[in-house]
Amino acid sequence: MRLTTKGRFAVTAMMDLALHDRKIGDPVSLMSICERQNISISYMEQLFSRLRRHGLISSVRGPGGGYHLARPMPKISVIDIIYAVDEHLDATLCGGGENCHNQTRCITHDLWYALNQQMLNYLRSVSLGDLVAQYANRQGGVLPPLASPARRGRNFRNAAPKRKPEGARDAA
Amino acid sequence: MRLTTKGRFAVTAMMDLALHDRKIGDPVSLMSICERQNISISYMEQLFSRLRRHGLISSVRGPGGGYHLARPMPKISVIDIIYAVDEHLDATLCGGGENCHNQTRCITHDLWYALNQQMLNYLRSVSLGDLVAQYANRQGGVLPPLASPARRGRNFRNAAPKRKPEGARDAA
DNA sequence: CGCAAACCCTACTAAAACACTATGAATTAG
DNA sequence: CTAATTCATAGTGTTTTAGTAGGGTTTGCG
Numbered sequence: 001m002r003l004t005t006k007g008r009f010a011v012t013a014m015m016d017l018a019l020h021d022r023k024i025g026d027p028v029s030l031m032s033i034c035e036r037q038n039i040s041i042s043y044m045e046q047l048f049s050r051l052r053r054h055g056l057i058s059s060v061r062g063p064g065g066g067y068h069l070a071r072p073m074p075k076i077s078v079i080d081i082i083y084a085v086d087e088h089l090d091a092t093l094c095g096g097g098e099n100c101h102n103q104t105r106c107i108t109h110d111l112w113y114a115l116n117q118q119m120l121n122y123l124r125s126v127s128l129g130d131l132v133a134q135y136a137n138r139q140g141g142v143l144p145p146l147a148s149p150a151r152r153g154r155n156f157r158n159a160a161p162k163r164k165p166e167g168a169r170d171a172a
Numbered sequence: 173m174r175l176t177t178k179g180r181f182a183v184t185a186m187m188d189l190a191l192h193d194r195k196i197g198d199p200v201s202l203m204s205i206c207e208r209q210n211i212s213i214s215y216m217e218q219l220f221s222r223l224r225r226h227g228l229i230s231s232v233r234g235p236g237g238g239y240h241l242a243r244p245m246p247k248i249s250v251i252d253i254i255y256a257v258d259e260h261l262d263a264t265l266c267g268g269g270e271n272c273h274n275q276t277r278c279i280t281h282d283l284w285y286a287l288n289q290q291m292l293n294y295l296r297s298v299s300l301g302d303l304v305a306q307y308a309n310r311q312g313g314v315l316p317p318l319a320s321p322a323r324r325g326r327n328f329r330n331a332a333p334k335r336k337p338e339g340a341r342d343a344a
Numbered sequence: 345c346g347c348a349a350a351c352c353c354t355a356c357t358a359a360a361a362c363a364c365t366a367t368g369a370a371t372t373a374g
Numbered sequence: 375c376t377a378a379t380t381c382a383t384a385g386t387g388t389t390t391t392a393g394t395a396g397g398g399t400t401t402g403c404g
Contacts, residue, residue, distance in 0.1 A: 003284075004391070012280050029350065037278075043393050049352070062401030063349040078283065106209075107307055108184050111250065112175075115294055122290045126283065135279055176362070201379070215364055221381065234372030235378040 007082040010047050011131075012037050014081050017057065018073050018132050019143060027059070027066030047085050054084035073129035079120060081128075179254040182219050183303075184209050186253050189229065190245050190304050199231070199238030219257045226256035245301035251292060253300075 013033050020028045030048060034041045048067065051057045058070045069076065136143055185205050192200045202220060206213045220239065223229045230242045241248065 003287075006392080008280065008284070009392095011283065012278060015279050027350095031350080040393065042395080045352075046393090052352095059351060060401095061349095061351050061399075063347095064402065065350045065400085067351090106180075106184060107187050108180065108303065110306065111183065111298065111303060112180065115175075115291065118294045119287065119291060122287055131280065131283060134282060178363080203379080212364065214366075217381075218364090218383095224381095231380060232372095233370080233378095233380045235376095236373060237371085237379050239380090 003082070004086070006047065006085050009037075009039055009044065010051065010081050010085040011078060013039065013044060013047065014051070014056070014069075014076070014128055015131050015135070017067055018069060018128050019135070021067070021069050022143075024068070027064075027068050029066035032066075051081070051084050054080070056080060056084055069128075073132055074127045076128040077124050078126045078128070078131070079123040082123065175254070176258070178219065178257050181209075181211055181216065182223065182253050182257040183250060185211065185216060185219065186223070186228070186241075186248070186300055187303050187307065189239055190241060190300050191307070193239070193241050196240070199236075199240050201238035204238075223253065223256050226252070228252060228256055241300075245304055246299045248300040249296050250298045250300070250303070251295040254295060 016033045016037055017028050020032070030044055031041060033039075034044050048057065048059075052059055052067075052070075055070055056076055057067045059065065059067050188205045188209055189200050192204070202216055203213060205211075206216050220229065220231075224231055224239075224242075227242055228248055229239045231237065231239050
C-alpha cells in the first residue's frame with residue numbers, strides 16, 4: 001500500500017486544517033499548520049498542491065489567504081487524502097494487471113488483492129469527520145482555540161523543523 | 173506496513189514449498205522453487221535464511237538437500253512469513269513509541285495504529301494451509317505433480333531470471 | 345502605487361531502501 | 375573426491391523518499 005510520511009503528513013495536516021477551518025472567509029494559512037504540526041512548509045506546499053488539485057481543499061491567495069476544506073469533513077475520507085498525495089496505491093501487487101507470474105496471475109495474487117481491499121475499505125470507511133470527532137472526544141470535547149491571524153516576521157520559509165529521523169520513516 | 177517484493181516472494185516461495193513438500197525425507201531444493209516461480213536463487217537464499225532462522229522451515233544440507241516446512245501448514249500464517257523477511261512492520265507509524273509529535277502522540281496516531289491492526293489481523297488470519305487450499309480449489313482439486321529430484325548441470329547460480337520491472341515494484 | 349503575505353510551481357539533491365549480484369565457505373550424498 | 379546443495383556476507387545499480395532551493399503569481403493594505 002505504500003504508506004509513507006507523505007500520506008501521514010497529509011492526513012495530519014488535513015486534520016489540523018479541519019480543526020481550524022471553522023469560520024468561512026477565514027482561511028487557514030499553511031504556515032500556521034506547519035508550525036503547529038512541525039512540518040517543513042516547502043514540503044507541505046507540494047502536498048497541499050496535490051490536495052487542491054484533487055479537490056479536497058480550496059485556496060485563497062494573497063495576504064491573509066490560506067486554505068479551506070472544499071467539502072464537509074464527513075465527505076472526505078482518509079483514502080481520498082492518501083490517494084491525492086501518493087497516487088499509485090495500486091490495487092494489487094501486480095500493478096493492477098494479472099501478469100505477476102509470467103503472463104498469468106501469480107499463485108498469491110488473490111491474497112494480495114484481498115489484503116489491499118481490506119486496507120482500502122478501512123481507509124475509505126474513516127472520514128476526516130471521524131478523526132476530528134475522535135480527537136475532540138479524547139480532548140474532552142474541547143477544540144483548540146482559534147488563533148488570531150498573527151503577523152509574523154519575514155522569511156518564513158526555512159523557519160521549519162529539521163526534523164530528525166526520530167524513529168520511523170515509513171510504516172503501517 | 174511495507175509490503176515489498178520481498179514479502180511477496182517469500183509467501184510465493186513458501187506456497188511453492190508447501191505444494192511440493194509432501195514426502196518426508198524428500199526436501200525441496202531452492203533451485204526447483206526458484207525455477208518454478210521464476211525468482212533469483214541468490215536473492216531467495218537470503219529470504220530462506222531468514223525464514224529458517226524464524227523457525228518456519230528446516231533445511232537439509234548436501235546433495236539432494238533442500239527445505240521442509242517446519243510446521244504444518246495451518247500453523248504458519250502469512251504474517252509469520254512477512255515478518256520473518258521484512259521484520260520491522262512496526263505496529264504504529266511512530267515506530268511503536270508514541271513520540272510522533274514532539275514527545276507526544278500525534279493526532280493521527282490512533283488512525284495508523286488501527287489501520288495496522290486491521291492489516292495484521294487479516295494477515296494473521298490467513299494461513300499457508302488456507303492459501304494452498306484456495307489454490308487447489310482453483311485448480312480443480314489437482315495438486316501439481318511431484319517432480320523427480322533431477323540432477324541439473326553445474327553453475328546453477330545465475331541461471332535465474334533477469335526479471336524486468338514488469339509493472340509494480342512494491343505495493344499493497 | 346508598492347510592499348509583503350501568502351499561495352503556486354519546478355527543479356534539484358542527499359540519503360535511504362530495494363532488489364538484487366557476487367563470492368566464497370560449509371556440509372554431505374554418491 | 376566431487377559436486378550439489380545450503381549458508382553467509384559484502385557489494386552495487388536503481389528507485390524512492392523526503393525534503394531544499396529558488397523562483398513566480400496573486401492580492402490585501404497602507
